[in-house]
Amino acid sequence: MATLQCSNCKIEIMNDESLKTHYKSEFHRYNIKRHMVNLPPVTIEQFEKKKNQILETKKLVEEETLKCDICNKRFSSKPTY
Numbered sequence: 001m002a003t004l005q006c007s008n009c010k011i012e013i014m015n016d017e018s019l020k021t022h023y024k025s026e027f028h029r030y031n032i033k034r035h036m037v038n039l040p041p042v043t044i045e046q047f048e049k050k051k052n053q054i055l056e057t058k059k060l061v062e063e064e065t066l067k068c069d070i071c072n073k074r075f076s077s078k079p080t081y
Contacts, residue, residue, distance in 0.1 A: 004016070004018075004019050006019070006022055006023075006028065008028065008031045008032055008035050008041060009022070009027065009028055009031045009041050010041050011044070026047075026051075027044055027047050030042070030047055031047075066078065
């Protein structure tokens with residue numbers, strides 16, 4: 001059986017169902033956006049590394065946010081808290 005290829009992500013895929021799943025993935029959409037601004041595609045490893053870095057940064061920002069324990073309202077600075 002012939003393998004299929006995603007021309008944007010430069011990866012080979014074994015069957016039609018996997019190709020459809022790939023087209024719906026965040027990885028594929030990310031590479032499409034890169035393609036639109038003339039950037040080369042990233043590998044799945046690079047994508048996962050970048051995604052994990054963003055999630056970690058987001059967690060740190062959430063931890064630093066000031067929050068009222070009673071109403072759960074979030075504040076961006078100490079004076080407003």
